[in-house]
Amino acid sequence: MNRPGLYVHVPFCRTKCPYCDFYSVTSLSLVPAWLDALQREVLIYRDRFGSFDSLYLGGGTPTILGSRELTRLMEVLFQDLSFSRDPEITIEANPDDITKEKTALLRDLGFNRISLGVQSLNEKELQFLQRRHSAKQAEEAIEIIQASGYTNLGIDLMYGLPGQDESVWMATLRRILVYNPAHISCYQMTISKGTPFYRMLKQGRIQATGEERERAFFLLTSAYLEENGYVHYEISNFAREEKTMSRHNIKYWRHVPYLGLGPSAHSFLKGLRWWNLRSVDGYCQALDCGRRPVEDRERLTEEQVWLESLFLGFRTREGVKRKLIEGSPNSGSTLREIRSAGLVTLHGDRIIPTREGFILADSLPLLFSH
Ligand code: SF4
Numbered sequence: 001m002n003r004p005g006l007y008v009h010v011p012f013c014r015t016k017c018p019y020c021d022f023y024s025v026t027s028l029s030l031v032p033a034w035l036d037a038l039q040r041e042v043l044i045y046r047d048r049f050g051s052f053d054s055l056y057l058g059g060g061t062p063t064i065l066g067s068r069e070l071t072r073l074m075e076v077l078f079q080d081l082s083f084s085r086d087p088e089i090t091i092e093a094n095p096d097d098i099t100k101e102k103t104a105l106l107r108d109l110g111f112n113r114i115s116l117g118v119q120s121l122n123e124k125e126l127q128f129l130q131r132r133h134s135a136k137q138a139e140e141a142i143e144i145i146q147a148s149g150y151t152n153l154g155i156d157l158m159y160g161l162p163g164q165d166e167s168v169w170m171a172t173l174r175r176i177l178v179y180n181p182a183h184i185s186c187y188q189m190t191i192s193k194g195t196p197f198y199r200m201l202k203q204g205r206i207q208a209t210g211e212e213r214e215r216a217f218f219l220l221t222s223a224y225l226e227e228n229g230y231v232h233y234e235i236s237n238f239a240r241e242e243k244t245m246s247r248h249n250i251k252y253w254r255h256v257p258y259l260g261l262g263p264s265a266h267s268f269l270k271g272l273r274w275w276n277l278r279s280v281d282g283y284c285q286a287l288d289c290g291r292r293p294v295e296d297r298e299r300l301t302e303e304q305v306w307l308e309s310l311f312l313g314f315r316t317r318e319g320v321k322r323k324l325i326e327g328s329p330n331s332g333s334t335l336r337e338i339r340s341a342g343l344v345t346l347h348g349d350r351i352i353p354t355r356e357g358f359i360l361a362d363s364l365p366l367l368f369s370h
Pocket of ligand 1: 012013015016017020021022024059060061094117
């Protein structure tokens with residue numbers, strides 16, 4: 001689990017969803033140039049990270065790539081980077097790309113985990129989100145993936161949509177549980193600056209959900225999935241069992257080194273964080289000219305690493321080690337207060353956030369900062 005993870009950003013989508021803040025473009029004409037550039041970027045990092053035990057193909061929409069492109073991509077990665085014997089290999093998939101042939105190809109290429117972007121099983125919500133798939137297509141995609149023998153299937157859902165009714169959200173969750181997926185991610189909708197939804201919000205055409213309702217959705221979701229046997233192991237993530245938790249994402253939360261390849265991808269190694277240009281053109285041009293496609297970097301101070309460890313720890317069921325807060329002023333009394341408020345519990349040498357504590361995960365670390 002402490003080996004480095006590899007992330008590859010596939011910056012292409014068929015259309016842009018109006019709430020999405022991830023970097024992607026809708027023209028596929030740059031795919032060949034992006035693959036050439038990626039091959040160059042791989043060579044830069046060939047010996048710098050050691051062997052990876054997770055690979056995560058995210059985006060964008062990685063399943064938009066055809067079989068030749070996906071095959072070449074995997075060859076590029078496995079030819080020059082080193083991997084442990086049994087890496088977790090995940091691909092983010094859109095339901096409208098899933099066919100029997102595609103799933104068979106993914107298996108042949110070594111993908112052992114699929115993260116399927118379903119978002120909702122309500123037709124009206126899917127139309128509002130401008131997703132390309134219907135609820136029926138999403139369910140068919142789940143069935144195809146499961147019939148092809150994939151046991152490690154993750155379903156991504158979104159709640160807290162403007163005007164969403166709790167009963168509609170619960171109907172989606174109930175329906176998803178029929179398929180008993182190994183992993184469920186439930187992301188609260190955030191409306192980010194620069195997105196079409198943000199403009200609609202400013203024009204008063206949609207309403208933000210509001211803190212109280214967001215809180216209610218969160219508590220309902222957590223309670224329902226835990227009652228149904230899922231472990232709520234990170235604010236937005238639920239696993240059927242320990243072995244189906246996302247090995248790759250856990251690395252981000254534990255400050256384990258990771259390498260991000262592709263436009264806009266972030267990397268972290270020995271206290272240094274850097275991120276790539278948020279432009280396919282800029283990324284390709286930099287690598288064509290023999291330059292690293294890095295937009296910027298920051299060296300974290302010891303204090304920043306410490307504070308981040310608290311922020312990341314309080315977002316997970318692993319919590320934070322007690323000794324991390326011992327040097328802070330009033331740590332004993334603060335800990336007593338948040339314990340008696342039901343925000344954390346103590347397990348051995350760790351402070352573990354409760355469900356209520358998860359809601360305040362972003363403010364808990366500040367109580368201990370110097
Ligand atoms: S398909 Fe995914 S990455 Fe692409 S625009 Fe929609 S939400 Fe964003």
